[in-house]
Amino acid sequence: MALRRRQVPLPLVDLLGERKRSEAMEEEKIQAQPPAVNASSMENSRDERTPQSTESQRLLWKTTIVCVIVVGTNVIGNYALARGLRHIGGIESWSPVPYIEAFVHFWIAVGVILMVIWLIARLLLLSWADLSYVLLVTSFSYVLTAVAGAVGLHEVVSWVHWLGICLITLGVALVARTSPHTTDHLEYEK
Amino acid sequence: MTFLMIAIVVIGSTAGDVLCSAGMKRQGELENYSLGSIMHMCSNAARDPFILAGIPAMAVSFFALIALLSTTALSFAVPVSASSYVLEVALAKHFLKEEVHWKRWAGAALVTVGIGLLFI
Numbered sequence: 001m002a003l004r005r006r007q008v009p010l011p012l013v014d015l016l017g018e019r020k021r022s023e024a025m026e027e028e029k030i031q032a033q034p035p036a037v038n039a040s041s042m043e044n045s046r047d048e049r050t051p052q053s054t055e056s057q058r059l060l061w062k063t064t065i066v067c068v069i070v071v072g073t074n075v076i077g078n079y080a081l082a083r084g085l086r087h088i089g090g091i092e093s094w095s096p097v098p099y100i101e102a103f104v105h106f107w108i109a110v111g112v113i114l115m116v117i118w119l120i121a122r123l124l125l126l127s128w129a130d131l132s133y134v135l136l137v138t139s140f141s142y143v144l145t146a147v148a149g150a151v152g153l154h155e156v157v158s159w160v161h162w163l164g165i166c167l168i169t170l171g172v173a174l175v176a177r178t179s180p181h182t183t184d185h186l187e188y189e190k
Numbered sequence: 191m192t193f194l195m196i197a198i199v200v201i202g203s204t205a206g207d208v209l210c211s212a213g214m215k216r217q218g219e220l221e222n223y224s225l226g227s228i229m230h231m232c233s234n235a236a237r238d239p240f241i242l243a244g245i246p247a248m249a250v251s252f253f254a255l256i257a258l259l260s261t262t263a264l265s266f267a268v269p270v271s272a273s274s275y276v277l278e279v280a281l282a283k284h285f286l287k288e289e290v291h292w293k294r295w296a297g298a299a300l301v302t303v304g305i306g307l308l309f310i
Contacts, residue, residue: 078259085260099253115252120228123210123235128219131211132282132290135275136297139305146308155263164307171300174293182289183215 069121074141077114084108129180136175195258199271202251209244
């Protein structure tokens with residue numbers, strides 16, 4: 001039996017008038033489901049475990065790979081931007097011209113390209129994973145950014161900073177143990 | 191100027207994240223990861239009203255972050271922009287109807303405190 005997703009309409013989507021249509025379709029699907037539970041359906045449910053488990057594994061691998069890309073591009077992008085901005089000096093202006101001029105600098109150009117890749121990868125991730133999952137798991141980039149600041153830019157990282165780094169890592173580890181996808185009520189096994 | 195930039199970074203990223211997440215959920219999960227498929231998804235996403243509203247909010251947040259990076263240390267500017275985590279998790283639960291497990295709340299609290307320590 002194919003894996004069936006139960007789409008839960010987003011409240012924000014209501015603004016476009018799509019919620020009622022989705023609910024009507026959902027009701028039709030539920031009514032079309034056979035209610036009987038017999039021996040053959042129990043056999044089928046045993047067969048369902050394999051595709052669902054495979055789907056869970058596929059989702060976890062995909063989520064992990066894209067999370068690594070999001071974190072990596074964010075850390076290296078921020079490092080490149082900071083290094084470039086140190087070369088050109090501070091910008092404190094409401095005019096966009098100095099910011100656009102800064103893009104011709106090598107490190108800033110590298111930083112901007114990486115941040116564009118970061119944005120696309122993050123949007124891809126948000127197409128299936130929860131915002132509350134993506135936000136917290138990718139916050140590991142702050143740990144790597146602080147380490148990059150200490151190692152590459154020789155910024156001071158005190159023991160309080162290291163404590164902060166440990167707490168962030170613990171928080172990320174906790175969140176990473178939850179399912180990345182909850183809005184369609186599918187249970188993904190870890 | 192620094193605190194104004196921090197406020198712009200936080201508000202812009204919060205609004206941008208919630209709007210983009212809502213927009214991308216409407217687009218659906220990408221099954222084929224060829225360059226053409228990704229470009230096709232990007233072009234569809236570029237026509238989504240939520241993403242059209244979310245990207246400018248994130249862009250404003252990004253430029254404010256650049257301005258912040260030019261005047262403050264990297265280890266200060268980047269972590270401080272994440273001070274909106276608990277707010278974003280609450281908005282994800284309320285507006286996007288995500289099931290926020292206690293582990294996520296605990297994770298959000300730990301990350302926020304950790305970022306606060308990096309801020310010191």
